[in-house]
Ligand SMILES: Nc1ncnc2c1ncn2[C@@H]1O[C@H](COP(=O)(O)OP(=O)(O)O)[C@@H](O)[C@H]1O
């Protein structure tokens with residue numbers, strides 16, 4: 001296998017000390033509201049402006065027919081005072097709103113920021129999405145008459161009804177959803193199939209119900225709140241069911257709808273996370289698992305808000321997955337690039353695409369713990385002071401397939417690389433990590449793209465990839481691999497690699513591939529799945545607890561004997 005390392009120069013990002021100082025003085029400083037220019041976000045009339053004019057894309061979507069009308073719309077924002085605009089997004093994930101008790105806590109948390117006028121984004125309660133998917137799968141085989149006995153359906157009904165009872169809200173608000181959900185499951189049972197499109201419609205019930213319950217609860221507290229289904233307020237997506245992308249038309253549409261409503265009748269918007277509307281089909285789509293983070297950052301960008309807060313069940317982005325290493329600790333600052341890389345390479349804490357809107361809108365993202373609101377969390381911004389940074393976080397992506405492709409020299413090097421990548425493009429398979437020489441390529445395939453397909457389809461797609469590649473190369477397909485990503489200051493790559501390899505060598509682990517991404521914040525190492533967790537734990541100890549193994553001598557068995565030598 002050929003592995004290529006490319007260590008390019010990295011510019012030291014300017015310090016964000018000024019912004020950080022403001023934020024440390026007061027958690028959500030008013031001053032930052034005016035930090036970015038209105039001109040850079042033409043749709044918005046922020047601060048003291050009383051009206052603004054902008055070109056808005058109006059999308060009307062009717063039965064597989066998309067009309068995109070460009071219209072000059074004058075949105076009049078009669079703010080009255082600087083204090084009346086929406087200020088931030090607060091997103092609460094499933095773990096934050098898992099029960100009535102949690103919903104009370106979240107309402108209290110929101111109200112503990114009296115200077116904020118937030119847009120709230122909610123996920124489905126607890127593990128509702130998983131339960132809905134399981135119920136759907138059971139419905140395929142259980143027969144129509146047995147649908148009402150599906151355990152997960154009963155669980156979902158009980159959870160939501162109990163929550164409404166305990167919160168004292170009118171149960172009628174989700175009666176129709178519970179009825180429709182059961183009907184849908186009967187439809188699936190009758191058809192004996194669960195298509196990706198139906199799957200998305202099925203899981204949408206989770207967010208549609210949690211937001212209705214929460215908005216009703218806020219109203220009972222005397223706080224005016226208004227529920228929104230994202231697919232009704234302009235979240236326009238591709239029709240890639242289960243993993244849809246947000247289209248540009250979303251930003252002006254969402255901004256117009258939320259601002260118009262806010263101006264004419266102010267009420268805290270409570271928006272369903274995770275959901276959209278396919279631009280061709282007009283059917284409900286989802287943004288991929290964990291997609292409510294992306295909903296939050298999209299709204300933040302659309303409205304040009306001061307800050308996007310994502311409230312989780314951990315004290316921020318941690319130095320590694322706490323399920324692998326319970327002593328992982330919070331990372332106080334990250335750049336959008338670091339966070340994106342971390343999310344893309346498998347850290348469940350953020351949706352892989354969620355940093356894009358925040359970066360484009362240059363809106364800080366704060367990851368906080370709704371169970372421990374005083375923890376300072378992680379602040380994600382465009383730049384940060386990297387002078388002292390070495391490693392920020394270690395991320396593990398399991399169950400990866402790697403391919404070693406060596407040219408049979410039927411093509412020149414240009415033709416070879418182009419042909420290889422065109423095969424992946426034609427099959428719609430994303431590649432994660434790549435290392436190349438002139439005549440060979442080692443790469444890993446993005447498992448999330450394969451997960452969304454049926455197992456049988458995955459297997460035949462892999463066969464097909466290999467078959468195509470074998471026309472020009474010798475191919476070696478290796479499964480059950482893991483990517484360990486070292487996210488940090490790759491300007492210190494030699495230091496990072498020296499330390500990392502010392503740790504891996506002490507474990508007797510051979511790295512099968514190594515690559516540094518173009519983002520310059522990530523070094524990826526590919527190892528066997530069954531060695532990966534042990535490696536992450538040892539790397540964490542070495543980098544974050546200074547528990548570095550002694551230098552070792554290789555005695556020919558690849559394991560070393562623990563006695564120091566110059567590496
Ligand atoms: N590097 C990491 N930092 C923080 N949490 C992580 C990390 N890697 C994995 N996790 C997991 O991500 C979970 C939070 O993400 P998620 O479940 O999507 O939150 P929510 O449902 O609240 O949006 C944590 O409970 C933790 O187990």
Ligand SMILES: N[C@@H](CC(=O)OP(=O)(O)O)C(=O)O
Nearest residue numbers: 093094123129289290291292
């Ligand atoms: N409920 C969806 C969307 C989401 O973002 O959830 P969470 O915020 O709990 O990760 C899911 O489980 O994927």
